[in-house]
Amino acid sequence: MTDLQHPAPQRVCPICKAPTELNNEAFPFCGPRCRLIDLNQWMEGRYTVTRPLDPQDIDEGQTGDANAAARP
Numbered sequence: 001m002t003d004l005q006h007p008a009p010q011r012v013c014p015i016c017k018a019p020t021e022l023n024n025e026a027f028p029f030c031g032p033r034c035r036l037i038d039l040n041q042w043m044e045g046r047y048t049v050t051r052p053l054d055p056q057d058i059d060e061g062q063t064g065d066a067n068a069a070a071r072p
């Protein structure tokens, strides 16, 4: 069981799926442009990710529910 039976799979850019090489300066991307695109996507995903709930958030939510229930 060695990888010799299977040659290394073709490396492709995760952004545009273009073939890329290990010695590519932008590896694993095909070029600096796709590397930037991936970076932007990563940052956007990080900024839009839901932050973990804090106990304070739960307390505020319960207070809001209580007020809503107290309304006629």
Ligand SMILES: [Zn+2]
Pocket (backbone or CB within 6 Å): 013, 014, 015, 016, 017, 018, 029, 030, 031, 034
């Ligand atoms: Zn690319």
